[in-house]
Amino acid sequence: MADIVFYSEDDDLLHELAGLSSTLAAQAGGGSFGVVMGDDKAGTASSLASEGVSEVYLYRAPATLRDYPEASAQAVAQVAAAHPSAYVLVGSTKDGKVVAGRLAAMLGASAASDCSSVQLSGMDLIVERPSYGGRVRTRAALSGKYVVACVKARAYPKAIPSGAAGKVIESSISPVLTTSMIEVRERPVSSMDLTRAEKIVSVGRGLKKKEDLQMISGLADAMGASVGCSRPLSADLGWLPEEAHIGLTGLEVKPKLYVAVGISGQLQHLAGVKEAGTIVAVNTDKGAPIFANADYGIVGDLYQVVPEMQRQLVATRGR
Amino acid sequence: MVFPLTELGDYEIKFKPEHEMFRKLVREFFEKEVEPRVSEIEENDEVPADLLKKMGEMGFQGIAVPQEYGGQGGDQTSMAIFCEEAGRVYPAVMTLVGVNGLFTVPVVEFGTEEQKKKYLPPIARGEKHSAHATSEAGAGSDVAGVVTKAERRGDNWVLNGRKAFISGGDIADYHLVLARTSPPPSRKERWKGLTFFIVEKEMPGFTVAKRMKKSGLKGSPIVELQLDNVEVPDANRLGNEGDGFKIAMETFDHGRIGVAAQALGIAQMAFEKSLNYAMQRSTFERLLIQQQVIDNYLADMLMRLVSARQLVYWASYLADLGKKEYLIAASLAKAYATEAAEFAALKAISIHGGVGVVTDSHIERMLRDVEITKIYEGSNEIQRLVIIRQLMKQTLGFDPMGM
Amino acid sequence: MPNMVVLVKHVYDENQLKVERETGKVSYEGVPGKISDFDRKAMEAALVLRSVGGGKITSVTVGPEEAAKSLREVMAMGADQTILVKEPTAGQLDSSATADILAKALEKAGGFDLLICAEGSVDSYTSLLAPMLAEKLHLPLITYAQSLQVKDGTLRAERILEKRMEVVEARLPALVTVTGEINSPRIPTLLQIMGAMKKPIATFTLADLGLSLGAVGARGYKLLEYSAKSKERRKVVFDGTVPEAVTKLLDALTRDGLVG
Numbered sequence: 003m004a005d006i007v008f009y010s011e012d013d014d015l016l017h018e019l020a021g022l023s024s025t026l027a028a029q030a031g032g033g034s035f036g037v038v039m040g041d042d043k044a045g046t047a048s049s050l051a052s053e054g055v056s057e058v059y060l061y062r063a064p065a066t067l068r069d070y071p072e073a074s075a076q077a078v079a080q081v082a083a084a085h086p087s088a089y090v091l092v093g094s095t096k097d098g099k100v101v102a103g104r105l106a107a108m109l110g111a112s113a114a115s116d117c118s119s120v121q122l123s124g125m126d127l128i129v130e131r132p133s134y135g136g137r138v139r140t141r142a143a144l145s146g147k148y149v150v151a152c153v154k155a156r157a158y159p160k161a162i163p164s165g166a167a168g169k170v171i172e173s174s175i176s177p178v179l180t181t182s183m184i185e186v187r188e189r190p191v192s193s194m195d196l197t198r199a200e201k202i203v204s205v206g207r208g209l210k211k212k213e214d215l216q217m218i219s220g221l222a223d224a225m226g227a228s229v230g231c232s233r234p235l236s237a238d239l240g241w242l243p244e245e246a247h248i249g250l251t252g253l254e255v256k257p258k259l260y261v262a263v264g265i266s267g268q269l270q271h272l273a274g275v276k277e278a279g280t281i282v283a284v285n286t287d288k289g290a291p292i293f294a295n296a297d298y299g300i301v302g303d304l305y306q307v308v309p310e311m312q313r314q315l316v317a318t319r320g321r
Numbered sequence: 322m323v324f325p326l327t328e329l330g331d332y333e334i335k336f337k338p339e340h341e342m343f344r345k346l347v348r349e350f351f352e353k354e355v356e357p358r359v360s361e362i363e364e365n366d367e368v369p370a371d372l373l374k375k376m377g378e379m380g381f382q383g384i385a386v387p388q389e390y391g392g393q394g395g396d397q398t399s400m401a402i403f404c405e406e407a408g409r410v411y412p413a414v415m416t417l418v419g420v421n422g423l424f425t426v427p428v429v430e431f432g433t434e435e436q437k438k439k440y441l442p443p444i445a446r447g448e449k450h451s452a453h454a455t456s457e458a459g460a461g462s463d464v465a466g467v468v469t470k471a472e473r474r475g476d477n478w479v480l481n482g483r484k485a486f487i488s489g490g491d492i493a494d495y496h497l498v499l500a501r502t503s504p505p506p507s508r509k510e511r512w513k514g515l516t517f518f519i520v521e522k523e524m525p526g527f528t529v530a531k532r533m534k535k536s537g538l539k540g541s542p543i544v545e546l547q548l549d550n551v552e553v554p555d556a557n558r559l560g561n562e563g564d565g566f567k568i569a570m571e572t573f574d575h576g577r578i579g580v581a582a583q584a585l586g587i588a589q590m591a592f593e594k595s596l597n598y599a600m601q602r603s604t605f606e607r608l609l610i611q612q613q614v615i616d617n618y619l620a621d622m623l624m625r626l627v628s629a630r631q632l633v634y635w636a637s638y639l640a641d642l643g644k645k646e647y648l649i650a651a652s653l654a655k656a657y658a659t660e661a662a663e664f665a666a667l668k669a670i671s672i673h674g675g676v677g678v679v680t681d682s683h684i685e686r687m688l689r690d691v692e693i694t695k696i697y698e699g700s701n702e703i704q705r706l707v708i709i710r711q712l713m714k715q716t717l718g719f720d721p722m723g724m
Numbered sequence: 725m726p727n728m729v730v731l732v733k734h735v736y737d738e739n740q741l742k743v744e745r746e747t748g749k750v751s752y753e754g755v756p757g758k759i760s761d762f763d764r765k766a767m768e769a770a771l772v773l774r775s776v777g778g779g780k781i782t783s784v785t786v787g788p789e790e791a792a793k794s795l796r797e798v799m800a801m802g803a804d805q806t807i808l809v810k811e812p813t814a815g816q817l818d819s820s821a822t823a824d825i826l827a828k829a830l831e832k833a834g835g836f837d838l839l840i841c842a843e844g845s846v847d848s849y850t851s852l853l854a855p856m857l858a859e860k861l862h863l864p865l866i867t868y869a870q871s872l873q874v875k876d877g878t879l880r881a882e883r884i885l886e887k888r889m890e891v892v893e894a895r896l897p898a899l900v901t902v903t904g905e906i907n908s909p910r911i912p913t914l915l916q917i918m919g920a921m922k923k924p925i926a927t928f929t930l931a932d933l934g935l936s937l938g939a940v941g942a943r944g945y946k947l948l949e950y951s952a953k954s955k956e957r958r959k960v961v962f963d964g965t966v967p968e969a970v971t972k973l974l975d976a977l978t979r980d981g982l983v984g
Contacts, residue, residue, distance in 0.1 A: 103855025112944035134738040146944030180864035185891040259982045289597040297958040310970045380913040393914040
């Protein structure tokens with residue numbers, strides 16, 4: 003008999019964890035308990051309560067608590083410790099992993115991050131997560147009085163309101179904060195979330211100048227695709243925002259079609275597209291690693307291939 | 322033990338941990354800083370100044386210069402590793418940087434303390450460049466045939482002549498120039514009467530006369546140098562009057578392994594690219610690597626590549642041990658590795674098919690780059706003579722050419 | 725003058741893992757090791773801070789004997805001293821065990837103002853070690869730092885998160901993890917490499933630290949299986965002139981129902 007405690011600073015993840023928690027709670031013979039930090043303008047706490055969560059602990063004030071992973075860790079630890087045994091699920095975001103690490107140390111728990119799947123087997127929590135840049139899938143069993151697992155965004159579907167009547171419990175904490183927030187700047191989130199895109203045209207160092215992105219967008223539009231890139235174009239050159247960066251330290255995408263243009267296919271980039279349905283590569287270098295990791299390829303100058311692709315798509319396929 | 326070597330130990334090849342780390346980091350530098358600019362250098366036939374500066378800061382020009390003169394104090398094996406890794410990515414840069422060794426090595430071996438202190442540190446740190454000016458239009462392999470003259474005038478020497486095929490001669494601040502200071506005593510003793518002088522580019526009468534366009538090693542320029550009554554102080558004479566030939570031979574002995582390693586790097590890249598391509602490209606519904614003809618080519622390339630590698634590092638190891646046998650090994654390595662690299666480049670083109678001659682593929686470039694390696698630093702024809710003469714000298718005590 | 729400790733990890737080279745094609749089984753037998761790529765960036769960050777404010781840099785790792793190689797690399801970059809906690813099974817330890825061992829090993833470093841490590845190691849990339857260590861050592865923690873500044877005993881860093889950028893501060897001593905974007909690590913010269921070979925590495929076993937394998941970490945993590953999932957790619961290359969190749973490509977994509 004064990005309970006599930008879950009937390010994320012991200013609302014979407016909270017709903018995804020709610021669904022997963024209810025399922026696991028039923029198997030574990032316990033209840034599911036959510037933790038929400040901050041002023042809850044979106045009313046997430048009460049939504050979760052109607053999605054099958056037994057109790058939602060709302061740490062409302064101050065609103066900025068949400069920004070401090072160490073505060074969240076203390077809050078979640080407080081909730082978890084009230085249960086003799088708990089599986090704690092945290093959304094696997096950057097701050098989420100900080101919360102998970104601190105939490106694990108506080109509770110003396112084992113932990114795993116970036117889990118793509120989480121299942122119960124007896125009293126063990128079996129998790130799957132990627133290693134070696136996504137080349138290797140690791141399966142591990144976490145056990146103990148408390149266990150912490152970070153679950154990846156969109157690994158599980160959001161819970162749906164089921165008319166259940168869970169309780170929202172107003173809670174408070176006087177956290178000890180060891181960092182201070184000097185400035186916060188929201189990063190513009192592109193309207194197209196690449197992690198949900200079905201088709202992506204991605205460009206790399208083969209592109210000679212920023213203005214040539216127009217040519218790439220032209221092809222993307224003709225295909226009904228979004229535009230992504232490898233790291234140099236976002237991090238080094240700033241030609242595209244960080245949200246377009248696909249790779250080990252960027253986004254992991256699962257489109258049905260991924261067209262890599264002028265991308266050599268380094269491991270760090272490939273790690274972001276392992277799950278793509280079909281990969282197409284366009285590169286002048288016959289020996290570029292991308293070709294060994296693609297389904298279809300054309301060895302050629304992207305400045306000729308891309309416009310030709312657009313031309314043929316528009317002409318013969320009437321787009 | 323086994324002729325022509327005597328000890329079992331003469332057949333060893335050993336590396337130290339720093340060699341591996343150095344190789345990894347040189348490779349990282351070349352793949353990160355040089356590779357992306359190869360197309361640009363091929364196009365402009367010039368290595369950008371900022372890249373030269375970065376290489377200077379990495380101490381590449383001073384790998385073999387002793388630490389007390391501002392160099393890295395590296396051994397022959399470290400030098401070979403640099404030359405190989407540079408040659409693997411872009412041989413022209415290896416030549417441009419490596420040619421400094423043809424100045425620093427003789428200065429270290431034969432220079433006065435003042436000369437060493439003045440010239441070595443700035444070169445080792447990459448602040449100044451140097452070149453070696455022995456070759457003339459009428460005297461390449463025939464070093465003794467040099468006609469540039471140096472006449473004594475009080476405390477100075479006055480140099481007149483024209484040097485040709487001088488690598489890096491246009492960017493060099495210091496030139497080591499070979500000139501005839503006295504007529505040969507007899508036809509059989511043409512090698513006597515030559516002397517080296519350190520000429521600085523600002524010296525009046527010294528000009529870079531012509532830059533020659535060539536098919537390969539783009540970015541590593543070769544020039545003709547014109548000397549018109551260039552006055553050089555006696556303090557700039559390197560070694561004794563008349564020692565020039567001996568110094569030249571010893572200098573080339575030292576540089577041989579570097580060129581062998583450069584060629585090894587070319588062969589290595591030719592093989593890597595060909596293997597890669599064969600594993601990706603399909604023809605007649607099978608991968609190239611599943612075609613026997615291709616497998617034969619690859620195996621032939623690998624045989625030669627690995628043999629060359631053994632020779633190069635065997636030579637550098639012997640040199641580092643101070644064994645005289647290194648001379649034979651170095652000549653074997655130079656002749657073999659450069660020819661192995663040419664073979665590899667040709668086969669790489671065959672394996673790549675039409676793409677092999679497309680400039681952007683950088684496959685045909687390997688063939689253009691490799692040709693000169695068979696010619697310079699002692700042509701392979703000369704190397705073959707050196708091998709036998711050295712063998713005779715060492716084992717039977719006489720030189721069949723009677724010199 | 726902050727004294728800094730840089731944590732590094734010796735990992736298997738992910739490009740040389742041996743995978744059995746049919747079963748997807750992964751073997752580490754004979755796979756060469758290397759320093760986790762981003763650790764050199766952590767070292768570079770420390771070197772940059774040292775060039776501004778001075779201080780001593782110590783590098784620490786928990787690993788098998790071969791991990792000394794990675795310590796030599798950061799020594800060549802400029803670390804003043806290094807500590808190796810020699811443990812042959814280090815690669816199988818989970819983050820909580822590594823955190824416990826490091827917490828003890830740090831006592832041997834002689835005090836520090838700033839603890840720096842990469843946001844993750846290229847093998848498991850859990851990003852859990854730093855928060856666990858921060859909690860155990862009661863240190864302020866700043867993660868995913870893209871820039872660092874130390875002034876008057878305060879660390880200021882820019883954090884890059886998924887949807888926002890933060891500027892945060894913490895009083896030293898503190899722990900900071902750096903992102904892959906923070907810098908381009910310097911390449912040491914041959915001279916520096918040769919110098920690094922000669923310097924000693926302070927080496928300890930778990931027993932030397934008063935620890936034992938059975939008593940470190942939360943002891944609830946059990947590795948079940950490693951498998952190399954590799955989606956079989958068709959690797960088809962279309963040749964011909966550009967128009968011909970593009971036509972073949974689009975025909976294939978149309979057949980697959982991906983365009984048109």
